[in-house]
Amino acid sequence: DQQVKQNSPSLSVQEGRISILNCDYTNSMFDYFLWYKKYPAEGPTFLISISSIKDKNEDGRFTVFLNKSAKHLSLHIVPSQPGDSAVYFCAVNTGTASKLTFGTGTRLQVTL
Amino acid sequence: DVKVTQSSRYLVKRTGEKVFLECVQDMDHENMFWYRQDPGLGLRLIYFSYDVKMKEKGDIPEGYSVSREKKERFSLILESASTNQTSMYLCASSLFPSGSTQETQYFGPGTRLLVL
Numbered sequence: 001d002q003q004v005k006q007n008s009p010s011l012s013v014q015e016g017r018i019s020i021l022n023c024d025y026t027n028s029m030f031d032y033f034l035w036y037k038k039y040p041a042e043g044p045t046f047l048i049s050i051s052s053i054k055d056k057n058e059d060g061r062f063t064v065f066l067n068k069s070a071k072h073l074s075l076h077i078v079p080s081q082p083g084d085s086a087v088y089f090c091a092v093n094t095g096t097a098s099k100l101t102f103g104t105g106t107r108l109q110v111t112l
Numbered sequence: 113d114v115k116v117t118q119s120s121r122y123l124v125k126r127t128g129e130k131v132f133l134e135c136v137q138d139m140d141h142e143n144m145f146w147y148r149q150d151p152g153l154g155l156r157l158i159y160f161s162y163d164v165k166m167k168e169k170g171d172i173p174e175g176y177s178v179s180r181e182k183k184e185r186f187s188l189i190l191e192s193a194s195t196n197q198t199s200m201y202l203c204a205s206s207l208f209p210s211g212s213t214q215e216t217q218y219f220g221p222g223t224r225l226l227v228l
Contacts, residue, residue, distance in 0.1 A: 009152070034216065043116070043202050043219030044155070089154060099170070100217055102147075104154035 003027060004092055006103035013110055019077040021106050023090035028071060032093040034100065035064060035075045037086045044089060048075070080110045115139070116220035118203055124226045131190040133223050135203030143206045144186035145217060146170075146178065148199040155202065161186055193227045200224050 005024045013019045021035075031052040036044035050057040050064045050073070057064050063076045077084055087107045091100040119134035137144065145160040147170075157170030159178040167178050175197060179187045186205075190197055201224075204217040 006154075036219075041121075041222070041224075043204075043221050046216050046218065049216065091155075099145075099157060099160065101157075102155040104152060 002104075003030075003094065003101050004090060004103040006088075006090060006106050008106050009104070010107040010109070013080045013108065015082060015110055015112050016079045019075075019080045019084065019108055019110070021075040021077075021088050021090075021108065023073045023075075023103055025071050025073075025092055027094070028068070030092045030094060033064070033066060033073050034091045034093075035062075036089045036091060036102075037084075038089065038105070039086050047088075077108075080108075082110050082112065084108060085110045116203055116205055116218055118201075118220040118223050120223050121221065122224050122226075124228065125190075125193050126228055127194060129190075129193045129227075131193050131225065131227075133188040133190075133201055133203075133225070135186045135188070135205075135220055136184055137186075137203075137205040137218070138184065139205065139207070139218075140183065141205035141207050141218075142183075143217075144180065145204040145206075146176075146186065146188045147202045147204065148172070149202055149222070150199050158188065193225075195227050198225060198227045 034049040035047040037047045038044040048062050066073045087105045089105045090103045116137045143162045146158040147155040161167045161180040177189045200222050202222045203220040206217045
């Protein structure tokens with residue numbers, strides 16, 4: 001059973017527009033959520049995180065929103081740039097020995 | 113900056129071979145992790161360790177073992193490589209002691225393993 005789901009395997013957005021990546025989770029006890037970005041042939045890099053005591057966290061062009069009642073988080077990238085083209089993984093800390101559980105990823109393509 | 117290095121970027125091995133993947137981190141992190149990444153499946157945790165000589169099974173430990181003799185080094189061992197272990201293997205480390213939920217993991221560049 002997948003605890004973390006990214007239902008869109010891919011997303012294409014025009015440069016300058018907003019990219020919205022979505023993630024759903026199953027357990028309301030999860031309390032720390034992260035987004036990672038991954039380029040081909042590289043390891044994932046940490047992008048932004050949010051604790052369950054907040055509903056929004058912003059870092060430059062990146063904002064993560066958390067809707068606890070819906071068990072849903074989203075990553076907004078505004079404005080999108082071609083260098084943002086990558087695979088984005090959401091992850092949750094399941095509270096067991098610092099383990100992270102990752103979603104299946106969404107491939108974002110930002111077109112010119 | 114945290115640096116996590118992996119011994120090889122690409123490896124080609126034959127079925128039945130014993131394979132060692134090495135990972136080293138230079139930030140004195142407590143926790144280290146091994147994942148594999150496959151298309152459509154995301155990152156799946158194989159094993160992790162929160163202290164020297166300690167290891168815990170992740171979600172898909174079958175066919176793998178690990179070794180952590182020193183804090184900075186975490187090795188993944190494929191006892192007898194099989195074609196279904198062809199994958200991208202990613203090592204990660206994190207600072208916080210076991211039990212913390214404010215966790216950020218830092219990843220190495222990955223090893224792409226092909227088992228023929």
